[in-house]
Amino acid sequence: MPTYGDQRNVAIGLLGGSFNPAHPGHLQLARYALRHLKLDQVWLMVSPGNPLKARAGMAPFVDRLASARMIADGRRIIATDIESRLHRRYTVETVALLRQRFPRARFVWLMGADGLASFTRWRRWRKLAHLVPIVVVPRPGSNVPALTGKAAHVLGHFRQPACRAPILKFYKGNAWTFLPAPQNGISATALRDLGQYPAAASS
Numbered sequence: 001m002p003t004y005g006d007q008r009n010v011a012i013g014l015l016g017g018s019f020n021p022a023h024p025g026h027l028q029l030a031r032y033a034l035r036h037l038k039l040d041q042v043w044l045m046v047s048p049g050n051p052l053k054a055r056a057g058m059a060p061f062v063d064r065l066a067s068a069r070m071i072a073d074g075r076r077i078i079a080t081d082i083e084s085r086l087h088r089r090y091t092v093e094t095v096a097l098l099r100q101r102f103p104r105a106r107f108v109w110l111m112g113a114d115g116l117a118s119f120t121r122w123r124r125w126r127k128l129a130h131l132v133p134i135v136v137v138p139r140p141g142s143n144v145p146a147l148t149g150k151a152a153h154v155l156g157h158f159r160q161p162a163c164r165a166p167i168l169k170f171y172k173g174n175a176w177t178f179l180p181a182p183q184n185g186i187s188a189t190a191l192r193d194l195g196q197y198p199a200a201a202s203s
C-alpha cells in the first residue's frame with residue numbers, strides 16, 4: 001500500500017472512474033471541485049473494473065492509471081490505484097474501507113450527472129449515500145434523467161442547496177447536492193470512437 005500521509009483533517013474529493021481514458025472533462029470536474037468545495041485534494045481513483053461496464057473495450061488497468069496520471073498534478077489532483085490495492089470494485093465497500101483507513105480525512109464522492117442517473121444500479125446505493133456526502137456536477141444529456149430519476153427521488157430528503165456545497169465535507173453522509181458548473185460534452189467513449197485511445201496512454 002503506498003503512503004498517503006496522515007490525511008488528518010484533509011478534505012478529499014473522490015472522483016472514481018474508469019478513465020478509459022482520462023480526459024479534460026475529468027480535469028475540469030476535479031479543478032472545479034477543488035475550488036468550489038474548498039477541498040485539499042481530489043483523488044482520481046481508477047476503478048479496477050466498473051461492475052456495470054463491459055470488460056470488452058476496457059484498456060488494461062495500468063494504461064488507465066497512466067492516463068489518469070497524465071492529467072493529475074501529483075499535488076492536489078492525485079491519480080490513485082488505491083481501489084485496486086484494496087481489492088474492491090464496489091464503491092460502497094471502497095468508501096467504507098477508506099473511511100476506516102483514514103478516519104480523520106473528510107471524503108466527498110464526486111460524480112457527473114450520469115452517475116446519479118444510474119445510481120440505483122450501484123451496489124447498496126442507499127448505504128453508500130449514507131456513508132459519504134455526494135456532489136453531482138452537470139453533464140450534457142444526463143441532467144434531466146439524473147434529477148428526475150429514482151435516486152434523486154428517494155434521496156430527495158437529503159438534498160442540500162448548492163450554496164452548502166463547501167460544507168458538505170463536514171457531513172458524514174446522507175447529504176448530496178447538484179452543483180451548478182460549466183458543462184463539458186467530452187467523454188471517454190467519444191475519444192475512443194475517434195481512435196485517440198489507447199494509443200495515447202500506451203505510447
Ligand SMILES: Nc1ncnc2c1ncn2[C@@H]1O[C@H](COP(=O)(O)OP(=O)(O)OP(=O)(O)O)[C@@H](O)[C@H]1O
Nearest residue numbers: 016017018019025111112115139184186187188189
Ligand atoms: N464531461 C464530463 N462532465 C461531467 N462529469 C464527467 C465528465 N466526464 C466524466 N465525468 C465523470 O467522471 C467520472 C468518471 O467518468 P469516466 O471515467 O467513466 O469517463 P466517461 O467519459 O464517462 O467514460 P465513458 O464514456 O467510457 O463512459 C464519472 O463520475 C463521470 O460522470
Ligand SMILES: O=C(O)c1ccc[n+]([C@@H]2O[C@H](COP(=O)([O-])O)[C@@H](O)[C@H]2O)c1
Nearest residue numbers: 016017018047050052090091092122123
Ligand atoms: O459500486 C457500484 O456498484 C458501482 C457501479 C457503477 C459505477 N461505480 C463507480 O462509479 C465510478 C465511475 O465509474 P465510470 O466507469 O462511469 O467511470 C467508478 O468509481 C465506479 O467504480 C460503482
